[in-house]
Amino acid sequence: MHVKAYSGRKKLNLRAAVAFGLFSLANGSLAFAQAPTPFAAQETMDIGDEPGRISTEEVVIEDGPYKRQLVSFRSSEPAGTIVIHTSERFLYLVLGNNRALRYGIGVGRDGFQWSGLVKVTRKAEWPDWTPPPEMIARQPYLPRFMAGGPGNPMGARAHYLGSTVYRIHGTNQPETIGHAVSSGCFRLANGDVIDLYSRVAVGAKVIIRHAATL
Amino acid sequence: MFHSIRQGSCAISIMASVLATCIGQSPAYASTLSDVQKRGVLNCGVNPALPGFSTKSASGEWSGFDVDFCKAVAAAIFSDASKVSYVPLTATARFDALQKGSIDILSRNSTWTLEREGALGLLFAGVTYHDGQSFMVVRKPEVTSALELNGAKICVQAATTSQRNLADFFKTNSMQYQEVIVQDAAEAMLAITAARCDVFTADQSALYAERLNLTGQKDVIILPDVISKEPLGPATRSDDTGWFNIIKWVNFALINAEELGITQATADAAIQSKRPDVLRFVGADGALGRSIGLDEKWAINAVRAVGNYGEIFARNVGVKSRLAIPRGLNELWSTGGILFAPPLQ
Amino acid sequence: MRSDTCLKIVFAVLFVGGCSSTRTEVATPAVAIAPAYAVDGLVGRWGVASYRVEKDRARTEAMARTQCRLPYVITKGPSDGVMMHVADDAQLYELTLKGSKDGKTYLGFDAPPGDPQDREILSFSDKVVVMQYANPETHARYGTFIYTRCA
Structure with missing residues (x-):
């Protein structure tokens, strides 16, 4: 009659299986297409921008290099400028006087496609999520629109960059911070993106830099 | 192949020393490079135990930021990063050991100061770590x-x-x-x-x-x-500028590799690059290595052995290590720090 | 962060473990009765959107109507069901509607109604179908789905 009851599917969404070469189509990402590197954290996590586990507003990176911290940073850019170093997985908020607040980020494939200067054109709290068509193709079970909220992959806050599809946003998967992930742009833990949101004004400059590639 | 390269570089260093004698340089011209090549191993002075910079494991393996510099030099000379004999040195013994020749380089978190170059007869080959x-x-x-x-x-x-x-x-x-x-x-x-x-x-x-x-x-x-300012870097004796140059340029090569985007993982792929500065680095274009007495693959061999500067930093003291020290001043000059290396040209 | 993540994984694993054991226990008492709606009513092209908080419901339904450029297409299955996805799985399965004794309607495999992989149908009309995953963990992640029929 019906197809057999389907069982045994693991419900855990953490697809931390490492997939190499995912970035080989993206510009400026040859370094990440090479495998295996001795540095596990530089590997690409094959993790979809799924409506994953709930991550609340309180989640910040609590220790290690991706914890939000004040660092020395020489820059001729004015205070309030955001500088993103994609290959290092850091976002710097320039404070002036040779210092910056550094946040750990996760960088998706989209985050490696573009470098240059944009401005924050809009900010939103608990933004809605519209998965791009490629993601729908990979994950056809996703809703085409998801109203903002704690399970939403966009997380607690979003900063929209220029007229591009790129965003600095939160995440419901804080374990992806410090990694290259297979989708999304620049993601911070929700508590950290809330902190950034409170410090960044619409109109702020955002400079995105990749490491040189062969 | 390896053999012929070595012969070639020997011949060149002999020519270089003959030339140096002819143009009336110091008669006591010491060739640390040929000594090291004859010996087949680099004697590197290191800290006996400083987490992140120089430590010896229970199985006798040395690792750390300063240790990796020794490996990079060995790889540049021998195409083999394992040809290093590590000499653990206390703070008081370190400069003496260098002066007496029991080590070829000192790679031991030592601050570059005027006194150490002026009075002790040492040359600092550059800054590998800006501490303060x-x-x-x-x-x-x-x-x-x-x-x-x-x-x-x-x-x-x-x-x-x-x-x-x-x-x-x-x-x-x-x-x-x-x-x-x-x-x-x-x-x-x-x-x-x-x-x-x-x-x-x-x-x-x-x-x-x-x-x-x-x-x-x-x-x-x-x-x-x-x-x-606590600029830490490797030191050599001041009576062998040829050797000093090799150490200096290995440091510059590691920094330039980061700037060029050449990593340990991409070292082999770099040879196929279209970029002239990358091709110079891998030795496919020009013979820069020979001008300092090494083979043409010296720089890429160093990167293949230990990675570029950023990788060495990350692995030992930076984001991939327990210390998790931010790069800070040790970022490249182009990304918020002050690390600057002259071009490999 | 790491310990936090580990903790979550542990919880998630516990949760999944809990689900499967519940399933075997529940298997006997729940008996399927005729569903309140005809499964063929699901066949067609749908705009799909989801929400979590009631205040977003009207907005989400409006957004669902705009998603017909990328519709979710439901076709008839080889038996008496329809071809659809379950959560977190890109493969199509044949699912069908099932009634339960407490008057609810579920969409899912040929298993007792209320199975953790089922969706519960909250409302059903020719133009709009509202449903949510029966598994509370899955529901928390995805929210409530609104399907609006494309013209």
Whole structure:
């Protein structure tokens, strides 16, 4: 009659299986297409921008290099400028006087496609999520629109960059911070993106830099 | 193939030394390179035990930031990073060992100063790590700058340059502080836990190492301010500028590799690059290595062995290590730091 | 962060473990009765959107109507069901509607109604179908789905 009851599917969404070469189509990402590197954290996590586990507003990176911290940073850019170093997985908020607040980020494939200067054109709290068509193709079970909220992959806050599809946003998967992930742009833990949101004004400059590639 | 390259470079270094004699350089021209090549192993002076910089495992393997520099030099000379004999040296023995020739280079968290070059007959081949005195602050999450430390209780080790720098910094900036003298870093951590002091000042790399011992303490901040200059780098004897050049350019090569985007993982792919500066680096274009007595693959061999500067930093003291020291001044000049290497041209 | 993540994984694993054991226990008492709606009513092209908080419901339904450029297409299955996805799985399965004794309607495999992999149908009309995953963990992640029929 019906197809057999389907069982045994693991419900855990953490697809931390490492997939190499995912970035080989993206510009400026040859370094990440090479495998295996001795540095596990530089590997690409094959993790979809799924409506994953709930991550609340309180989640910040609590220790290690991706914890939000004040660092020395020489820059001729004015205070309030955001500088993103994609290959290092850091976002710097320039404070002036040779210092910056550094946040750990996760960088998706989209985050490696573009470098240059944009401005924050809009900010939103608990933004809605519209998965791009490629993601729908990979994950056809996703809703085409998801109203903002704690399970939403966009997380607690979003900063929209220029007229591009790129965003600095939160995440419901804080374990992806410090990694290259297979989708999304620049993601911070929700508590950290809330902190950034409170410090960044619409109109702020955002400079995105990749490491040189062969 | 390896054999013929070595012969070639020997011939060139012999020619170079003949040439040097002809144009009337020092008659006592010492060729550390040919000594090292004859010996088949590089003698590298290192710190006996400094987490992140130089440590020996139970199985006898050396690792660390300074150790990787030794490996890079060995790889540039021998195409083999394992041809290093590590000589653990105390702070007092280190310069003596170099002067007497029992080591070929000193790669041991040593600060480049005038006195060491002028009076001790050494040459520092460059800066591999810009260290400097900084402040660890606890229980004061609002502090973002050393200029906000007015009135703080500050732990500092007795009879160190840190103590003098601390006094100078506060005087210069019209601030007061309560000095709490400690004998060593361990005592400082106890004093911090017991709230005898809220601030500990020492070199930044040491503060990050000590922070690992403060796991129970909340709100531990290491300020980005650096109030002194402690440029650490490898040193050679001053009577062999050819050798000095090799060490200097290995350092530059590692920095340039990061700037060019050449990594340990992409070292083999680099040969197929379309970029002329990458091709010069891998030795496919020109013979830069021969001009310093090495083969043309010297630079790429160093990167293949230990990675570029950024990888060496990350693995030993940076984001991939327990220390997790931010790059800070040790970022490339183009990304917020002051690391700058002349081009490989 | 790491310990936090580990903790979550542990919780998630516990949760999944809990689900499967519940399933075997529940298997006997729940008996399927005729569903309140005809499964063929699901066949067609749908705009799909989801929400979590009631205040977003009207907005989400409006957004669902705009998603017909990328519709979710439901076709008839080889037996008496329809071809659809379950959560977190890109493969199509044949699912069908099932009634339960407490008057609810579920969409899912040929298993007792209320199975953790089922969706519960909250409302059903020719133009709009509202449903949510029966598994509370899945529901928390995805929210409530609104399907609006494309013209």
